[in-house]
Amino acid sequence: MDLIDKKLVSLLQANGKLTMKELSSELGLSITPIYERLRRLERSGIIEGYHASVNHKKAGFGFEVFSSVTLESHKAEFLREFEIEISKFSEVMECFHLAGSFDFLLKVLVKDMEEYAEFVNKKLARLNNIRLVQSMMVLKKIKKTSVLPLIDKVSS
Structure with a gap:
């Protein structure tokens, strides 16, 4: 570029x-x-697509949660199975496979705490190979951007 x-x-x-x-x-x-x-x-894939940025709270998804997931086994087939299954859940906005204290970090958007509990109990916890799910509720979003700093603002 x-x-x-x-x-x-x-x-x-x-x-x-x-x-x-x-x-x-x-x-x-x-x-x-x-x-x-x-x-x-x-x-070339630098521009991946075009979309509208939607305010999730105004659209009825006011409860934002980060869920850390630890698996029982880390065999390749179990990791792949988790990735396939988690991709089917509309509540999961993003899923990251991480190295560290837990295996996956999910960004989940739902209407409220009740809907989150239903997601965990009826969907997430029913997946094979789940050892632990820990939930971190977002209290306040300090920064959100998807804009890459491609040009130096001083020189532009």
Whole structure:
């Protein structure tokens, strides 16, 4: 990625609804090179997609929990089985396989504590190979971003 690509991606991270005309104006290039750069960034996988950012609380998912999961066995087939099964749960927004005190960290969004308890008891705890689930309820979100710092704000 050259500096123009980085500026292009930074503009889209700030506002994914910018038109080709607006991007062209911001970058000082005609629409055709902007379009070609975008397609190249998409094909290379640097730009993975476009989506709307939704406020989960306003959408009815006001209870955010991080659940650490420890498995009984760490054999490859058990790890893969867990990954497949956890991917089916709509309550799980993100799942990370970690090294350290526990095996997986889940970011779970639900309506309330009752719905979380139901998720743990009726879905998560019923998976094979679960040894321990520990829950950490989010009290306050201090920072949330998905914007990568691609360009130095001082030099741009």
